[in-house]
Amino acid sequence: MSKTPEIRIDESFRKIGGFVTYSSAKGIRNSKGSLDVNLELKGISGDPDSLKENPVVRCYRDFYWKIGIDPTKTRPSGEALRRRVLRGLPFPRINDLVDVGNVVSARTLIPIGIYDMRFIEFPLALTTSKGDVFFGIGKGEEEGKPLPDGTPVMKDFTGKVVHIFPHRDSRVTSVRDDTSEALIVGAGVKGVPPQEVKNAVDEVTSYIEKFLFGKRAMDTVVLQ
Template sequence: MPFHPQIAPEIFALRPDFAALSIHAEHVRNGPSDTHSAEWLGNACRELDAAPWAEAHLASWRDAYRAFGAKPQRTPCSAEALRKRAQRDGSLPAINAVVDLYNALSVRYALPVGGEDVVTYAGSPRLIRASGNEPFETVSEGAPKVETAEQGEVVWCDARGVTCRRWNWRQGIRTRITEHSTEMWFVLERLDPMPIDALHEAGEQLIAGLRRICPDVRTTQLYLAEARQISA
């Protein structure tokens, strides 16, 4: 079944250079972290400075966060948070095979990468600026909690509520990929100066990793940019 994310015009008004690669994966057989996923995570930590655009790309994300009122020093984008953890600890936490794969690619490319369980979605995802009424299901001190997005905040959401706050800062608990997930959606998000070719390269690496985990996986790609939506 097609899964078509939508990006609201106000996002491109905020950052005309924003582009994303959407990858819908079906017939996935996920599993626990293993030697392959440990290798992906280890290699990513050793390649922290491999991308020449890495620091400038993360700086662009800080600017994007400030533009909608967030404080990136307190709530950094997902790629920067992972990078800081890798720098501090020399390693990244193992979650499950698929999450390890996209976390490794996020660090390697200094690129925010999100992974979601499609079965848990109410309709397709939308990237919008919040009205201030959208609920966000999370956990606080080990207990379920429902927060509300701030007015003007950039969020991914579906018909039920916010699935990721502050663009790509924190994912909600409802849509997380688990070892039992079989249909998944990934979004790779870039700003200038990261090359578009590098975005597509990261997408191909993600698909290659998914095929290593599950050779029978079926994937569909959609390139999302201002006035452009191209399927592959």
């Protein structure tokens, strides 16, 4: 095991049409209020009811159907965040590092995961679940829930599930207020250009450097 950021992909995951781009940042000073979320979201416009026709949104919706999730009930994260902006609803605020990921996801429609590297043993693996337990961030998920076999996941070297691809992160590796070193992952699916997913990750690292005093720690990797 290692602390050097590395993600690997196995055939069971590759077959479902998922991929990731990833980078990392260090020296982050996470806080609350350093990022003017409303200013950064300014310029996003459009009709929320026609958002489902966006080509990127359609790719994620198609992927959701493929893995057994109804996207009309559980929307892809980028779509859900963009929809909140277009409807004038309050944007979720957690802390500046999490907010950066959500802002970029709303702007690009690409799902972004940010993880505290203190709690990850590399390499990570993109694979499908088999007898795994997931500890979600939501209320009532502290005890963990068994995952159906075949669920697309990202696991660390010790076997803990870091992420259910491409829509849910684990509390075990989630960003804390004192997170200073983070892994940034963009989740891509069939039909979404890898360059767009890479650009989203690069945008997150740029925000971290601009607002959170952090520094990019590695070039962004595209893993297909």
